Amino acid sequence: MSQVYTDVVKNPNQYNGDVLAENNSTSGEKKLYIESYGCQMNFSDSEIVASILSDAGYATTQKIDEADLVLVNTCSIREKAEQTVRNRLEHFNGVKKANPNMKVGVLGCMAERLKSKFLEEEKIVDLVVGPDAYKDLPNLLKEVETGRDAVNVILSKEETYGDISPVRLQTNGVTAFVSITRGCDNMCTFCVVPFTRGRERSRDPKSILSEIDDLAKRGFKEVTLLGQNVDSYLWYGGGPKKEFIKASELQQKTAIHFHQLLDMVAVAQPKMRFRFSTSNPQDMTRDVLHTMAKHSNICNYIHLPVQSGSDNILKAMNRQHTRAEYKQLIDDIRRIVPDCGISQDMIAGFPGETEQDHQDTLSLMDYVKYDFGFMFMYSERPGTPAAKKLQDNVPEPIKKHRLQEIVALQQQHGLWRTRQFVGKTVEVLIEKVSKKSDVHWSGRNQQNTVVVFPKEHYQVGDFVEVLITDCTSATLIGKAVSS
Ligand code: SF4
Numbered sequence: 001m002s003q004v005y006t007d008v009v010k011n012p013n014q015y016n017g018d019v020l021a022e023n024n025s026t027s028g029e030k031k032l033y034i035e036s037y038g039c040q041m042n043f044s045d046s047e048i049v050a051s052i053l054s055d056a057g058y059a060t061t062q063k064i065d066e067a068d069l070v071l072v073n074t075c076s077i078r079e080k081a082e083q084t085v086r087n088r089l090e091h092f093n094g095v096k097k098a099n100p101n102m103k104v105g106v107l108g109c110m111a112e113r114l115k116s117k118f119l120e121e122e123k124i125v126d127l128v129v130g131p132d133a134y135k136d137l138p139n140l141l142k143e144v145e146t147g148r149d150a151v152n153v154i155l156s157k158e159e160t161y162g163d164i165s166p167v168r169l170q171t172n173g174v175t176a177f178v179s180i181t182r183g184c185d186n187m188c189t190f191c192v193v194p195f196t197r198g199r200e201r202s203r204d205p206k207s208i209l210s211e212i213d214d215l216a217k218r219g220f221k222e223v224t225l226l227g228q229n230v231d232s233y234l235w236y237g238g239g240p241k242k243e244f245i246k247a248s249e250l251q252q253k254t255a256i257h258f259h260q261l262l263d264m265v266a267v268a269q270p271k272m273r274f275r276f277s278t279s280n281p282q283d284m285t286r287d288v289l290h291t292m293a294k295h296s297n298i299c300n301y302i303h304l305p306v307q308s309g310s311d312n313i314l315k316a317m318n319r320q321h322t323r324a325e326y327k328q329l330i331d332d333i334r335r336i337v338p339d340c341g342i343s344q345d346m347i348a349g350f351p352g353e354t355e356q357d358h359q360d361t362l363s364l365m366d367y368v369k370y371d372f373g374f375m376f377m378y379s380e381r382p383g384t385p386a387a388k389k390l391q392d393n394v395p396e397p398i399k400k401h402r403l404q405e406i407v408a409l410q411q412q413h414g415l416w417r418t419r420q421f422v423g424k425t426v427e428v429l430i431e432k433v434s435k436k437s438d439v440h441w442s443g444r445n446q447q448n449t450v451v452v453f454p455k456e457h458y459q460v461g462d463f464v465e466v467l468i469t470d471c472t473s474a475t476l477i478g479k480a481v482s483s
Contacts, residue, residue, distance in 0.1 A: 031063075031068050031069070032050065032053050032060050032071065033060070033064045033067035033069070033070045034049065034050060034060065034070075034071045034073065035071070035072050035073065035088065036072075036170070037073060037084060037108075038075025038081060040224070040277065041226060041227075041228065042075060043073075043177065044166065044179050044226055045073060045179075046073045046107075046169055046170070047167055047170065047177075048134060048161045048164050050166070051165055051166050051167045052134055052135060052137055052138070052164060056137070056138040056141070060169065064092075064095055065098065065099060068102065068103065069104075070102060070104045072085055072089070072104075072108075074106055074108040074111055075108060075110065076109035076112075076113045077109070077191075077192060077193075077379075077381070078376065078379035079381075081110075082110050085106070089104070089106075089122050089124055096124060103141070103144050103145075104126055104127070105125070105127030105129060106125055106128055106129070107131070108131060109131065109192060109196035110196075111128045111129060111130055112130035112131060112196040114128070115128065115153045116128060125149075127144055128153065129153070130154065131155075131182070131196065131197050132155050132156040132182070132197075132198060133152035133154055135159075155197075155198035155199070156198065160181075160207075161179070162207035165211065165214065166211075171220075172460060173460070173461070174219075174220060174221050174222065174430070174460055175223070175224070176220050176222075176223055178208060178223050178224070178226060179203065179225075179227065180202065180208055180226060180233055181201065181229065181230065181232070183200045183228065184197065184200055184229050185232065186280065186318075187318055188317050188319060189384060189385040189386035189389070190307075190350065190386045191384060192381045192383065195383055197228065205256055205261055208225075208261070208265070209264065209268055212269055212272070213268070213269070216271075219461065220272070221273060221461055222272065222274070222429055223265070223269075223273075224274075224275040224276065225261070225274065227277075229278065230277065230279060231283035233257065233258040233261055234257055234258075236254065236256070237254070257287070258285075258288060259287035259288045259291040262276065262288065262291045262295075266291075266294075266295035270297055273299055273429060273463075274295075274299065275299045275301060278303050278305065279304050280305070281304055281306060281319075281325070281329055284302075284304070284329060289333060289337055292340070293336050293337050299446040299448065300337050300341060300446045301446060301448040302333060302340060302342050302343075303344075304330075304343070306319075306326055306346070306364065307319060307347045308346070308347060308350060308357065308360070308361050309323055309361035309364030309365065310353070310361060311323050311360075312352070312357055313352070316351065316390065317347075317350065317386075323360065327364070327367060330342070330367070330368050339447070340447070341371040341449060342370055343372045344368070344370045344375075345373065345375070346361060346373060346375045347376060347377070348361075348375065348376070348377050348399055348402040348403035349378045349394035349398060349403070350378045350386075350394070351386060351392055351393055351394065352391075352393065353378075353394050358402045362405065362406070362409055365406070365409050365410065365413065369416055370413055370414075371417045371418075371447060371448070372410065372449075373410050375403060375406050375407050376403070377399040377403050378394065378399065380392045412473075418471035418472065418474070418475070421445075421449070422468050422470065423467075424467075424468055425465050425468070425481055426445040426447075426451065426466055426476070426478075427445060427446060427464070427465060427466075428443040428451045428453070428464050429443045429461075429463055430442075430443040430458055430460050430464060431443045431460065434452045436452070440452050441455050441458060443464075445466075445476065449476055450474065451466055451468070451475070451477075451478060452475055452476070452477055453466050453477070453479055453480055464482045465480065465481050466478040466479065466481065466482075467481045
């Protein structure tokens with residue numbers, strides 16, 4: 001999965017009024033304050049945690065001072081992400097002085113990576129819970145209430161939380177995430193996810209469809225199907241993992257692959273818009289592209305991390321595809337879904353990266369001309385194959401310089417892409433007031449590019465045809481032309 005970061009969002013309960021109303025449905029005399037960091041998977045998990053604790057008598061609050069329980073859903077993808085969490089825990093020390101009965105818990109990937117060591121390293125922490133153990137939270141809290149610390153970091157091969165109806169924490173009532181897989185079986189050498197989120201498992205399509213139907217009934221207009229690697233979604237009726245089933249038996253089972261799930265949701269809710277994240281070049285099938293082309297309510301946008309443009313580095317990263325295969329996939333996307341928006345993930349300065357490897361990354365970006373991307377310097381993660389076998393030998397100044405070149409080139413390409421829309425009309429789903437002007441709406445087109453236009457009589461949740469009149473490298477500016 002790429003780390004499609006919504007950088008630190010403090011207190012995801014900071015909703016506008018109307019969502020809060022929904023929140024009051026999670027009544028309870030105890031108060032939960034939850035912060036989430038990292039990727040969308042973590043935000044989606046925080047909604048599952050809020051639901052589990054709502055059944056245990058916790059209502060969510062935005063005011064940390066009145067919280068009985070403070071939970072931090074942590075990220076471990078880079079050193080910086082972990083340092084951010086440590087700084088927040090430091091901040092909670094001050095809060096706890098005024099509210100000594102307050103309990104503090106850490107969830108997510110950093111909790112899974114550090115396990116009980118977290119309790120030794122951060123004295124304020126009472127509770128450490130890994131991504132697959134959230135259903136145990138009510139029991140663990142009973143332990144904590146008796147004054148004992150509590151830890152559960154057992155990873156599961158089955159848990160998908162498919163039976164939990166998430167409390168929508170992070171939304172404007174228009175867009176929502178629905179997780180379809182958990183964990184990852186790929187072993188990219190730089191990545192902690194397989195160690196912090198465990199083996200891959202797919203969720204029952206019935207529970208996915210019922211969650212989407214419920215969202216449709218509640219007026220949501222867009223759903224993003226979420227997974228570390230959505231392309232390896234495979235449902236064959238649950239039970240033991242596919243590699244433990246005899247091939248003959250597997251044939252009898254009706255396996256549902258990602259493109260079939262995509263087709264099912266598009267047909268089930270024709271008025272809803274669908275996105276998915278994150279795709280994986282080594283597992284993406286052309287069937288997915290044909291399914292996108294078949295349904296106008298599946299957005300023409302793919303987040304397709306590549307991390308490097310050099311075959312040497314792709315090999316060292318254990319990415320199961322070559323530069324040429326990735327380019328072939330891009331060609332097929334351009335052929336089958338011509339106006340598809342494509343975004344990337346790039347890592348600058350991976351161990352052993354030469355200037356030529358870096359030039360290969362820049363030339364691949366020139367070939368694709370991505371709409372936007374998530375670009376980072378290599379950050380060695382303890383426990384990963386790269387940390388064990390590869391020396392982090394690219395000097396920091398060179399890492400920084402290469403990242404700057406990648407970011408600058410992406411900005412050029414972003415502007416080249418947004419300019420293609422000037423003079424065209426695009427369908428926009430209004431999500432919120434524009435950050436820069438409260439007389440303008442902000443939403444996204446099918447290609448996941450932000451569009452800003454005057455409010456007029458339109459409302460959040462409306463689909464509006466917008467004529468694009470201008471642009472920046474990341475935003476389209478226009479005027480509504482819907483009748
Ligand atoms: S191991 Fe690779 S595919 Fe899996 S989450 Fe990490 S980067 Fe993504």
